Amino acid sequence: STAIFHFERGCAYGTKEMKDLLGSKGSGLAEMALLGLNVPAGFTISAACNERFAARGSTYVQSELWPDVLEAVSSLERTAKRTVFRSGCSLVGRAPLLLSVRSGAAASMPGMMDTVLNLGLSDACVAACVEAGFDERWVYDSYRRLLAMFGDVVEGIPKMDFEVALSQARSANEVRFDSELPAEALKKLCDEYKDIYVKHGKTFEQDPMNQLSKSILAVFSSWNNPRAVEYRDINRLSGLLGTAVNVQQMVFGNFNDNSGSGVCFSRNPADGTDKVYGEFLQKAQGEDVVSGVRTPMMISDLAGTQASAAEELNEVCKELEKDYKDMMDIEWTIEDGNLYILQCRVGKRTGTAAVRIATEMAAEGIITRDEALMQVNAKQIEQVLHPVFVIDETSAEYSGKIVAKGKPASPGAAVGAICFSAKEAKEMKAKGTPVILVREETCADDIGGMFAAEGILTARGGMTSHAAVVARGWGKPCVSGCGDIVFKNDREIRFGSSDKTFRSGNVISINGTTGEVLNASFPVAPSTIETFLPLKTFMQWVDQKRGIEIRANADTPEDADAAIRNGASGIGLVRTEHMFFSTTDRVHAIREFIMAQDETSSTIALEKLEKYHYEDFRGILKAAAGRKVTVRLIDPPLHEFLPSEKQLREGGAQEMSRYIGKSTHDIMEIAENMREHNPMLGLRGCRLGILRPSMSKMQVRAFAQAAIDLTSEGFPVTPSIMVPLVSTVDEFHNQRDLVWGVMKELAKENQQPPIRMEIGAMIETPRCALIAGDLARAGASFFSFGTNDLTQMTYGFSRDDSDAFIKPYIAKGLLRDDPFVTLDPVAVAELMDIAIHRARDIRNDIEVGVCGEHGGDPASLRTIDALDVDYASCSPSRVLVARLAAAQAAC
Numbered sequence: 001s002t003a004i005f006h007f008e009r010g011c012a013y014g015t016k017e018m019k020d021l022l023g024s025k026g027s028g029l030a031e032m033a034l035l036g037l038n039v040p041a042g043f044t045i046s047a048a049c050n051e052r053f054a055a056r057g058s059t060y061v062q063s064e065l066w067p068d069v070l071e072a073v074s075s076l077e078r079t080a081k082r083t084v085f086r087s088g089c090s091l092v093g094r095a096p097l098l099l100s101v102r103s104g105a106a107a108s109m110p111g112m113m114d115t116v117l118n119l120g121l122s123d124a125c126v127a128a129c130v131e132a133g134f135d136e137r138w139v140y141d142s143y144r145r146l147l148a149m150f151g152d153v154v155e156g157i158p159k160m161d162f163e164v165a166l167s168q169a170r171s172a173n174e175v176r177f178d179s180e181l182p183a184e185a186l187k188k189l190c191d192e193y194k195d196i197y198v199k200h201g202k203t204f205e206q207d208p209m210n211q212l213s214k215s216i217l218a219v220f221s222s223w224n225n226p227r228a229v230e231y232r233d234i235n236r237l238s239g240l241l242g243t244a245v246n247v248q249q250m251v252f253g254n255f256n257d258n259s260g261s262g263v264c265f266s267r268n269p270a271d272g273t274d275k276v277y278g279e280f281l282q283k284a285q286g287e288d289v290v291s292g293v294r295t296p297m298m299i300s301d302l303a304g305t306q307a308s309a310a311e312e313l314n315e316v317c318k319e320l321e322k323d324y325k326d327m328m329d330i331e332w333t334i335e336d337g338n339l340y341i342l343q344c345r346v347g348k349r350t351g352t353a354a355v356r357i358a359t360e361m362a363a364e365g366i367i368t369r370d371e372a373l374m375q376v377n378a379k380q381i382e383q384v385l386h387p388v389f390v391i392d393e394t395s396a397e398y399s400g401k402i403v404a405k406g407k408p409a410s411p412g413a414a415v416g417a418i419c420f421s422a423k424e425a426k427e428m429k430a431k432g433t434p435v436i437l438v439r440e441e442t443c444a445d446d447i448g449g450m451f452a453a454e455g456i457l458t459a460r461g462g463m464t465s466h467a468a469v470v471a472r473g474w475g476k477p478c479v480s481g482c483g484d485i486v487f488k489n490d491r492e493i494r495f496g497s498s499d500k501t502f503r504s505g506n507v508i509s510i511n512g513t514t515g516e517v518l519n520a521s522f523p524v525a526p527s528t529i530e531t532f533l534p535l536k537t538f539m540q541w542v543d544q545k546r547g548i549e550i551r552a553n554a555d556t557p558e559d560a561d562a563a564i565r566n567g568a569s570g571i572g573l574v575r576t577e578h579m580f581f582s583t584t585d586r587v588h589a590i591r592e593f594i595m596a597q598d599e600t601s602s603t604i605a606l607e608k609l610e611k612y613h614y615e616d617f618r619g620i621l622k623a624a625a626g627r628k629v630t631v632r633l634i635d636p637p638l639h640e641f642l643p644s645e646k647q648l649r650e651g652g653a654q655e656m657s658r659y660i661g662k663s664t665h666d667i668m669e670i671a672e673n674m675r676e677h678n679p680m681l682g683l684r685g686c687r688l689g690i691l692r693p694s695m696s697k698m699q700v701r702a703f704a705q706a707a708i709d710l711t712s713e714g715f716p717v718t719p720s721i722m723v724p725l726v727s728t729v730d731e732f733h734n735q736r737d738l739v740w741g742v743m744k745e746l747a748k749e750n751q752q753p754p755i756r757m758e759i760g761a762m763i764e765t766p767r768c769a770l771i772a773g774d775l776a777r778a779g780a781s782f783f784s785f786g787t788n789d790l791t792q793m794t795y796g797f798s799r800d801d802s803d804a805f806i807k808p809y810i811a812k813g814l815l816r817d818d819p820f821v822t823l824d825p826v827a828v829a830e831l832m833d834i835a836i837h838r839a840r841d842i843r844n845d846i847e848v849g850v851c852g853e854h855g856g857d858p859a860s861l862r863t864i865d866a867l868d869v870d871y872a873s874c875s876p877s878r879v880l881v882a883r884l885a886a887a888q889a890a891c
């Protein structure tokens with residue numbers, strides 16, 4: 001059946017491939033059992049059962065599933081050689097079989113769903129254990145944990161109530177940690193916990209098998225609790241069956257001083273160093289480690305106290321890495337000196353760590369180079385560019401601002417206003433204020449606020465605490481376990497011995513790479529990537545693998561420079577009209593041109609624009625250092641240049657009038673005459689260049705002159721020009737002749753032969769795609785697909801107005817993706833394919849590229865790679881991602 005899957009050391013009815021059905025935890029347990037690792041025996045109730053529960057409700061569990069569960073428990077009793085306590089039983093020297101019940105879906109959702117430990121204890125069982133001579137501290141410690149977890153997960157009693165009682169017990173007994181509470185105190189605590197049940201109108205379920213059925217129901221229900229739904233939303237996890245439930249024999253990290261629980265990564269998840277990395281808490285159960293209740297000790301200290309377990313753990317890590325071909329995140333418990341492995345999954349890691357681990361594992365022969373390329377995802381490669389402080393971190397100005405130090409849980413620099421709750425963080429972020437979420441420790445309920453924050457700072461918890469794991473997954477800076485934070489109340493903190501108070505709204509900086517907290521608002525900037533050696537190796541492999549070139553879209557010399565530093569092999573699109581947006585003077589100059597009614601005023605405006613163009617083209621050509629630079633002639637949807645009618649009426653016309661020497665009345669009138677109903681299909685693209693050739697001529701002049709000057713100064717250049725939004729061959733002819741004309745003029749002026757200038761066409765309309773062969777025949781040297789417009793015109797979806805229906809379409813299942821984000825692999829791709837074939841039939845080696853936004857989107861790059869194109873061009877910040885995605889498409 002697809003319901004229940006047993007596992008015990010050496011034998012299992014599942015494998016790591018069965019994640020969808022068994023969940024990550026269940027499939028990992030089966031895999032580890034098969035590998036012969038010391039896994040406590042148990043069984044997994046599959047995620048398919050969660051789906052059935054969701055459809056049919058609790059009767060499914062109680063009637064259909066239950067007989068199978070009973071049988072599975074009996075079988076577990078035989079394996080464990082222990083029995084679940086039943087009243088009337090006596091325990092002669094043998095502990096009862098206690099169970100852990102844990103959720104576990106196919107995708108990791110750290111701390112999102114529920115767990116019940118020590119299940120099977122009851123008043124009678126506890127009494128029998130004590131009578132049989134078991135250590136009372138252990139018995140009552142386990143019982144109070146069950147009471148609290150079951151109360152929280154199954155009965156919905158606020159966790160806080162139990163925590164308050166626990167912390168009162170600590171104060172009453174004058175101890176700092178739970179593990180120091182004596183048996184007597186724990187016994188009293190159990191009674192108090194039961195009173196808490198009563199206070200909430202509940203009684204604790206005394207029958208172990210009822211405890212089990214209720215826990216299973218609770219775990220199934222937890223799949224759809226709000227925080228789990230929010231987590232799946234944020235992380236875009238969809239299409240999962242639900243969560244599986246893992247029922248397992250308990251092993252006890254809280255058994256004695258020779259016991260404990262830990263979490264480790266087979267390599268360092270922050271920087272990727274090849275050394276087991278993790279934390280350990282003595283005399284504790286697993287939940288204590290992940291929740292960050294006590295700040296744990298480092299795994300390197302384990303060898304001192306538990307030498308053989310430490311060594312075994314190292315071997316387990318190596319074995320699991322070989323088996324999974326990846327870096328692993330492992331939970332384990334030592335019970336009286338014996339190591340048990342409770343969970344393994346592929347470890348979350350920072351981008352830096354991902355790149356290092358992939359390259360090193362390939363070098364070690366654990367994985368192939370292709371596997372290494374597939375191991376790093378787009379997000380991670382972007383994270384390599386994580387932000388850093390602009391200020392020198394060794395300077396006195398920097399160190400003088402350090403107010404506290406915690407653990408460097410997730411690298412990167414972040415600045416923001418302090419927020420003490422997830423709610424506040426979300427609200428402030430929504431208002432546009434960057435925030436740092438400051439918490440004692442985080443829990444699953446904080447997820448939305450953590451996501452909203454620039455960075456996360458916690459007072460407690462280590463490198464594997466909830467805050468650390470989640471932040472690393474997102475690549476968000478995080479400092480955890482910052483013991484210097486003193487909470488004065490829930491709206492004020494101070495740091496260490498300083499008496500300066502920090503309130504919500506005060507700005508601080510955190511450095512997730514070093515763990516420092518700073519009383520400062522330092523500017524942050526993306527880090528440079530040149531210095532990280534493994535990235536160099538990795539990107540070399542990437543470039544060897546990929547079949548298409550990656551160029552960048554850049555409108556300024558700075559963008560071009562950044563693009564080339566990120567490895568772009570050219571500038572695939574310079575949107576010349578964007579070059580007029582950057583300063584007020586430029587905006588006025590272009591408006592002056594648009595409004596010009598006669599030759600003279602038009603020429604005056606163009607002279608201003610030419611100066612701007614010349615300087616920028618020079619800068620871009622220089623940054624490209626000989627690589628191809630493709631400048632697109634102006635493509636102005638006119639509405640992007642003119643103020644709206646309302647803006648004009650409310651002072652805009654007066655302001656324009658001051659700059660361009662026309663009366664406000666004239667300005668209003670000209671603007672009115674030019675106003676279009678459908679600007680995206682109006683006087684844009686080459687249409688404007690054809691009707692007002694002086695504009696195109698000026699652009700060609702500025703660009704070609706910049707190329708000529710740089711060449712004579714000894715800088716290599718490869719300039720090319722493309723004509724936007726072509727729909728007919730004659731349009732292309734018109735602009736091609738214009739370019740040639742200017743080139744000849746310039747040759748004469750400069751008294752030298754014309755420089756080489758390729759002229760191509762953008763394919764942005766369906767008609768253009770169909771006539772690509774004719775255009776190739778007409779002398780187009782290359783084609784570049786403007787997939788933004790091609791998508792707009794293929795679907796008939798306005799780029800400007802489609803938000804109103806695309807999101808609802810996706811929600812209704814009428815569209816899978818936004819076609820402006822993910823290139824339509826069906827019709828738009830077919831149009832492209834037709835165009836490419838027709839063009840290549842005329843000239844087989846004609847260069848073809850893509851320069852729409854899709855060029856930086858990994859999913860679109862798979863479609864693009866499958867077409868016979870030479871390059872994709874994307875924004876400078878996406879170049880690294882696009883290079884990787886292109887390589888992955890070729891794997």
Ligand code: PEP
Pocket residue numbers: 573575635764785786787788789790851852853
């Ligand atoms: C396109 O349409 O894909 C394109 C690159 O041009 P723009 O986005 O500037 O219209």
Ligand code: MG
Pocket residue numbers: 764786788789
């Ligand atoms: Mg376009």
